[in-house]
Amino acid sequence: MTAMTRSHRFTLTIGLCAALCACSAPTFKSDFSASVTFTPAALSALKAANETAFLEAYYYGAPTETTKEKANESGQIELGEDQVTFDPATPSVHVAGNGLDLEHLKSVEGGKVSVDLSVHSGTDRADVIKCQATTAALTDLQTKPVTLTCDAA
Secondary structure (H helix, E strand, C coil): CCHHHHHHHHHHHHHHHHHHHHHHCCCCCCCEEEEEEECHHHHHHHHHCCCCEEEEEEEEECECHHHHHHCCCCCCEEEEEEEEEECCCCCEEEECCCCCCHHHHHHEHHHCCEEEEEEEECCCCCCCEEECCEEEEHHHHHHCCCEEEEEEC
């Protein structure tokens, strides 16, 4: 085997190892699911107003020591939000997490994301429903989806 062939094999081996390492690197999972239950009165109010519903997910986290000056008035680093419109007749909602700003995760202590979840009727008019809101860690939502309950407003 020539020195050139050995060098070429070594380069290919290093390249292959680098590619395999890159493929096996963990990626941040941002999606989750939630369930929404509606009382008969809430369903009736939505139907009477010809409304859909949407789930809003607001993402945030505690700042690191070096990012405290970037925190909002509540002392949190804002990481974005998602709004997912869904049919109340099919109340299981999948949130892809596309609104979560992954670039700013390094500004959050331990990369731990919290999510405020709320449900509203589907237009800019006053809500025809009132729903329980909840806050949970994103990792908790991914392992055990929550159920939010809605009634007529």
